Amino acid sequence: MAEITAAAVKALREKTGAGMMDCKRALTESGGDPEAAFDWLRKKGLSAAAKKSGRVAAEGLVGVASMANKAAMVEVNAETDFVARNETFQALVAAVAQIALEVGDDVEAIRAAPFPGTGRTVADELTQLVATIGENMHLRRAKVLTVPHGVVATYVHQPLKPGLGKIGVLVAVEAGSELDALETLGRQVGMHVAASRPEALDIDAVDPAALEREKAVLTEQARQSGKPENIIEKMVEGRIRKYYEEVVLLEQVWVHDGESRVRAVMKKAGAKLSGFARFQLGEGIDKPVGGDFASEVAAAAGITPPPESPAPSPPAE
Numbered sequence: 001m002a003e004i005t006a007a008a009v010k011a012l013r014e015k016t017g018a019g020m021m022d023c024k025r026a027l028t029e030s031g032g033d034p035e036a037a038f039d040w041l042r043k044k045g046l047s048a049a050a051k052k053s054g055r056v057a058a059e060g061l062v063g064v065a066s067m068a069n070k071a072a073m074v075e076v077n078a079e080t081d082f083v084a085r086n087e088t089f090q091a092l093v094a095a096v097a098q099i100a101l102e103v104g105d106d107v108e109a110i111r112a113a114p115f116p117g118t119g120r121t122v123a124d125e126l127t128q129l130v131a132t133i134g135e136n137m138h139l140r141r142a143k144v145l146t147v148p149h150g151v152v153a154t155y156v157h158q159p160l161k162p163g164l165g166k167i168g169v170l171v172a173v174e175a176g177s178e179l180d181a182l183e184t185l186g187r188q189v190g191m192h193v194a195a196s197r198p199e200a201l202d203i204d205a206v207d208p209a210a211l212e213r214e215k216a217v218l219t220e221q222a223r224q225s226g227k228p229e230n231i232i233e234k235m236v237e238g239r240i241r242k243y244y245e246e247v248v249l250l251e252q253v254w255v256h257d258g259e260s261r262v263r264a265v266m267k268k269a270g271a272k273l274s275g276f277a278r279f280q281l282g283e284g285i286d287k288p289v290g291g292d293f294a295s296e297v298a299a300a301a302g303i304t305p306p307p308e309s310p311a312p313s314p315p316a317e
Helices: 006-016 020-029 034-043 087-103 107-112 122-133 179-196 208-223 229-247 262-269 293-301
Strands: 059-067 070-078 138-146 150-157 167-174 272-280
Touching: 006 020, 006 034, 020 034, 034 208, 059 087, 059 150, 059 167, 070 087, 070 150, 070 167, 070 272, 087 107, 087 122, 087 138, 107 122, 107 138, 122 138, 138 167, 138 272, 150 179, 167 179, 179 262, 179 272, 208 229, 262 272
Parallel strands: none
Antiparallel strands: 059 070, 070 138, 150 167, 167 272
């Protein structure tokens, strides 16, 4: 049987908000598998966070670039927020986004591409900047969207500079309408995506594994009601519909009016959403245990580090 370590219990407790003994029991019942333990706690109703979004655990910037019917987005990470406010680093992220627009979203292809005006590749330019600034940094991910007829709108939440911030969104909108109108609509959808964090464009695009996992949890929860299986099946169907409304972009309530579905908004505009992407800086990256490097740097310099950007709230019209 797998050893249940104190570190594993602590990590599960921080993720779920459940009690220490409950977390230990969940890990024991799940053979030490943290994901299975998380589901075990959910099924028992002991998790304080059924679905917790990834924390910003790495610094740097998200950058976007666009042209005609195409747009690109990249995330370049560094160790502290101080680097994100460095103009040289900002210029590098903007340039990398522009390069992604030209070469595509394969990270290795971007790293191997020439960096403008230096005679170096993007990878070598990053290495050069590491040596200059003294912090580790890397290109983490990239995304490029294109449409045959329409626009790919971009949105950056609370930008430090145009096209640079901690949360970026690309939205591909197809239609024969006037491009300016599509750009405005796409930006509104981008604001919606930044606030609502959808996981899939439509129901067909929902990850089958995630859906089956959700059904398993919901079924177990419903069985605890003691109702017969045919009633449980209907209960799960209703809850799955609610799940789709939470994670599927086209099924979500439009944050700009709090009433319409995104699907209805697009139909009324005579437009089609063909894709989207949302990058939140550092999402899914674990911070090293045992210290806050940014705070240590700030303390050494005798200054107060800048506050983190707040999570997006539903934007006003």
